[in-house]
Amino acid sequence: MTYQRRVIEHAGYNAWISVMLTGIIMHLLIWMLYKILSSIEDSNDIVTINHKLFGKLLGNLINLAIVLYFVFGAFVKFKVYMEMIQVWLFPSMNFLPVSIVIALLVYYAVSGGIRSVTGISVWATIISLVSIIPQISLTFPFLHPMNLLPLLNHSASDILLSSKDMAFEYLGVETLLFLYPFVRTPEKSQKWAHFIMLLVTLLYLMILILAFMFFTEEQLRHTIWPTLNMIGIFEVPLLQRLEYMAISLWFIKIIAGISIFIWAACRGMKVAFHLRPRLSLIVFLTAITALCHFIIDHRTVERVSEIYSNIGVYFLYAYIPFVFLCVMIRKKLIKPI
């Protein structure tokens, strides 16, 4: 929702290269994830892999960290969306009841198990894919392709820095670490995982280039929610302000994202510590709602999501390759015996 502004911080309007770069790295990561999850016999989720690699105690410590990381991710998603509603829709509303209702919805989705979580995700994917078409067609008269030029006026390091910022948008692939055992035919699914990653990268690229042509660079730096501002220019019969509808449609995407994260966290707790998912679900949701109630200013939200994004980047770019290496070494060592 806000990545257009974040990625241009370093690379300016060359940031589309960063998006492509991040997309390629993500393909590599997916490949690694599949290798990690499929190489060790009868342990195909991250909890058991951590146990095998690092022993029971250290392994569980890492597992707990991963679980907390997922809960943190769900919280950030939740809070960022709440803030958007607060700024755009209901500035003076008391948000505790709303967050409780949303938490109940997530509770409902997650307690339905993996099936209902993936069900929501399907709808969320369809919505993002469909919403791109009117965006392109309605912004068309306002686009300035000249903004994209000159093609290369930033250094390689700037572009790399921006692609680090971009990784935040891809956070979520790591849920595969828990989802993998539920995939019926893992070998076939890898092809689909790569396909959807390609699609997502293209989607991000399209939205980014659209924003680049719609806003000048300085203007984009002053815009907190570029996508919403862009939708704001549309004029359709009956509805004067389309952005309100967009925010409401986003709700389903947000619910899907939160549900998946919370589900992964609960699953982690169950496998690692044999806790009942329902119990951990209630604890996590209560914690998120409470945190949401106490963090109220935009600056803290920005800071929190920056911390989350940094942790996420290390998780993706350091932890996963590290586990990958460990798994490969282990495989080499065990094979000859």
Add this chain to the structure above:
Amino acid sequence: MELRSRTFLIIVLSMLLTACGDTNIVNSIKFVQTIGYDAAQNGVTSSAVIANYEEQGKSKLEFYVTESKSVYDSMPKLNMKLDFPIEYGQLRMALFGDSFARNGITTAIESLIRDPKISSRVHLGVADRAALELLNIGENRRDPYFLSDMIEQNMKYGNLPMMNLHLTFFNYYGTGRDFFLPHFTVERDEIKLDGIALFKGDKFKTKIGIRDSFLLKMLLEDSKNGSIMVPMTSADQTRAEYFLMNSIHSKPNYKVIRTGYPASVAIHVKLNAQVKDVPQWIDLTSEDQIALLEKSIEVYCESEIQKFISLCKRNNVDPLGLGDLFRSKSKEWNSQEFEEHYNALATTVHVNARIIRTGAGG
């Protein structure tokens, strides 16, 4: 049972989600439709035009004026004069008085863009006198959207290039671009759009007439439906005669010749036009005479565009975004440097006009 209770739960939850929120009932808020800003002694005079919908279809315009230290506290000050809270969601027009615009309008437009309730399609405009005075005339019209509709229709069917709050910000923040706004005056107690106000930074610099605004439109976008009077020498070569040219379609094309200083650019405009009101001696069925008209359009537009560009250079404003054009073509472009050399910028203009319609009569 399980399924039924689940379904029940989700219905209740979704109902809860729709029912909460701040409610604003139309009768108990005041919609500001047009707002005017004027420079006052140590502060700003804001005037809000608010329509009071008493019966269906009828509206009575109310007028509230308040003085405040800056644009920012105009709303709380206005609330002191109203029986119901003010709401900006229906704002369509912000008008700046002449002296206010000359002092810079950043504070005003930034406060507009920061408010998510205000659409980025809001129109802005400059009056040649105090905004308050001009709005008082509009009051007679019984239409709160008179000014914004006037701008809207002139962009569609007249000589105004596309403008709104978003595009103003696009040009304001864009490097190597300056924005422009419609300019209003009063003629015989009626509001009249008399051209375009060109800005440098956020300060009103100079004003161009409605003919130049057609040229600006032609240089920026499709000048569809715009029209100008084109002079031509009469058959006996004694006096200048005019004919009316309507643009049906036009397309500008910029080609950067040299990015180093002095920079140079070639502008090529393709124009399809309709001509139907011509001096009597011209026969619109004759091939030669049409070619003559085409030639006069080309010569006239070329020289007027050159004049317009030199006017921009003289006033150091860049409504065409020429700076941005050069930025996109060279890697080490620098806005300050470009501005210093802006006066020496060389432009060649070529207009290719074709008359494709001549009306129904011969």
